[in-house]
Amino acid sequence: MAFIKRQLADAKRAMPSVVIAGAGLVGALNACFFAQKGWDVSVYEFRRDIRTMKHVQGRSINLALSQRGKSALEAVGLKEYIVNQGVPLYARLIHNKDGKTYNRQPYGKPGEHIVSINRRHLNEVMITQAEKSPNVKFFFEHKVKSVDYDKKQLVVQCTSQPSRIPQFGSKSPPAEHEEFHVDADLILACDGAYSAVRRSLMTIPRFDFSQEYIEHGYVELNIMANNNEFAFEENVFHLWPRGHFTLIALANRDKTFTVTIFAPFTEFEKHMSTTEDVLSFFEENFPDAYQLLGKEHIADTFNRVKPQSLVSIKCSPHSFFDNLVLMGDAAHAMVPFYGQGMNCGFEDCLVFSETLEEQGNDIANAVQVYSERRVNDAHTINDLAMYNYEELKDLVNRNSYKLRKKFDSIMNSMFPKSWIPLYSMVTFTRIPYSEVIERRKKQDKILSSLLTTTSTFALIGAAIGIYLNRGKLGF
Missing domain, CATH: 3.50.50.60 (FAD/NAD(P)-binding domain)
Known part of the structure; x- marks a missing residue:
């Protein structure tokens, strides 16, 4: 012993x-x-x-x-x-500038999600x-x-x-x-x-x-609970993309939302340097968030806090x-x-x-x-x-981005192990980041070849169609 x-x-x-x-x-x-x-x-x-x-x-x-x-x-x-x-988040919810319409973009396969912590x-x-x-x-x-x-x-x-x-x-x-x-x-x-x-x-x-300090800074705000309930849908990543600036909101367990605006420092200086300007800026660009944040909170935050660097x-x-x-x-x-x-x-x-x-x-x-x-x-x-x-600030609203996401989703359903979308590889796997990029490059190369082939076949088909109907078309 x-x-x-x-x-x-x-x-x-x-x-x-x-x-x-x-x-x-x-x-x-x-x-x-x-x-x-x-x-x-x-x-x-x-x-x-x-x-x-x-x-x-x-x-x-x-x-x-x-x-x-x-x-x-x-x-x-x-x-x-x-x-x-x-709080689990299953999709991005894109808020349009009218403050009334939205576009939902799921993160990955059904059930895949990130968690707001x-x-x-x-x-x-x-x-x-x-x-x-x-x-x-x-x-x-x-x-x-x-x-x-x-x-x-x-x-x-x-x-x-x-x-x-x-x-x-x-x-x-x-x-x-x-x-x-x-x-x-x-x-x-x-x-x-x-x-x-x-x-x-x-x-x-x-x-x-x-x-490298980027040209953008950020200011953080909060949306409080509404009668002890979430003021927005809680299980999504809220996003207001506006070209060169954007607003995001993530839910917390206490029914509040942490809201962050990212914008160039020049944008903060030109359009958010006075109380009148910042209220006008939020009301114009994020009308639905503006209502829930409230004038007093926005004004108080921007009077107390300067944009932070990244x-x-x-x-x-x-x-x-x-x-x-x-x-x-x-x-x-x-x-x-x-x-x-x-x-x-x-x-x-x-x-x-x-x-x-x-x-x-x-x-x-x-x-x-x-x-x-x-x-x-x-x-x-x-x-x-x-x-x-x-x-986040721009591409999510473009048709080319939406089409690529749709294409990746279809390919992933057919080839679940060999074709994984970029975001999913980064977020839902432990594939080394450097390997993620190599896989993405291969996907881009395949897609480029498909587009070239498809375009060629379409051109050939169009040419044959024109030739066969040359009389009707006056050729």
């Missing part, structure tokens, strides 16, 4: 350690994964514990949970609970889940400052208010806490689009980085020093127009967990293999997210 206890104690001491920068969505989910593996987990987060905060700063555009995110949550036992906390609640659930493990520790109000290259350690500083009581022998209390170093077998940088870890790596030779970030590689990995927005911040930011970040966690297992928990090999697998996929979904905004 003593021998068994000693073996268990040795095994516990032998478990690797991981330090995670950031307790946001990706950091918290990684904590769940490594808690499950039995590793010693330390998470450092700049903010206070969001579970104790009345309001949480930062982007709050509603999240759309799809297959990649669901698969990651399922791996840590949270999928069923989280999905049940959201509240960002804060999801984050809180994952932190709480990870903390159930005795080997997981969250350090809130601790800012990750950088990485020490030589020691392969995180540099951290506590940001809570230091004691103002002078220490014995000192003239005055410290202005701030001293920095300290954190050592671990594995470092996961999940500290967001403006990652301090990534910033400290910028001088490393052959580290590629690109950042950034797309790419970098390569995603791993360094044989023990550090960039994940989530720290590796691939993307614009929100494909609903894949969270899903891609969650899939990062799952792919890395799978890679570790494949490599027999050899950290050095795993981080290298992970980066080789993930960089191209991350770049691909960044580009797709940029493209999808063109679809």
Whole structure:
């Protein structure tokens, strides 16, 4: 018995350690994964514990949970609970400018859907889940400052208010806490689009980085419940495409809708800079939403809130020093127009967990293999997210787009495994993003050949018809 206890104690001491920068969505989910593996987990987060905060700063555009995110949550036992906390969305509902007519576009096959999720609640659930493990520790109000290259350690500083009581022998209390170093077998940088870890790596030779702020910004509003009922149909993604700007609305479990307007900053300046202008703009372009949002709410929101920017970030590689990995927005911040930011970040966690297992928990090999697998996929979904905004704000109303969706649907019904529509591959499968694009290119090539062949046959048929009827036609 003593021998068994000693073996268990040795095994516990032998478990690797991981330090995670950031307790946001990706950091918290990684904590769940490594808690499950039995590793010693330390998470450092700049903010206070969001579970104790009345309001949480930062982007709050509603999240759309799809297959990649669901698969990651399922791996840590949270999928069923989280999905049940959201609102299923089965189609886009396109609102026409008259405010009275609509166009419904199903997402995929009957039953296929995404789930509208509240960002804060999801984050809180994952932190709480990870903390159930005795080997997981969250350090809130601790800012990750950088990485020490030589020691392969995180540099951290506590940001809570230091004691103002002078220490014995000192003239005055410290202005701030001293920095300290954190050592671990594995470092996961999940500290967001403006990652301090990534910033400290910028001088490393052959580290590629690109950042692009798009010309569009966004402002978020809310439609309240109507007599404790949804004011709009709840199980659809509401969309008001208007060419170079668009409005979206997603339902919440509390019967409200989170509404977001995306527009060029020049549009905000020209047409939404005064109360009179913004009310006129909403009434003209989104009359049905205007009625439900209400004049006071629109005016108050635009008086308080300035349009927020949207950034797309790419970098390569995603791993360094044989023990550090960039994940989530720290590796691939993307614009929100494909609903894949969270899903891609969650899939990062799952792919890395799978890679570790494949490599027999050899950290050095795993981080290298992970980066080789993930960089191209991350770049691909960044580009797709940029493209999808063109679809959301304009293409969905074009006949060519509707015909292509219909064609893809017919082909998918005939060839369900070999012809999957682009949106379905991204949203309802775990096909690697880079492979999704290759498949789409093959589909486009086949379609182009079909159109060319069809056009040729039509031309030949027309020519034969004209020849046979040349007398009647006066030729």
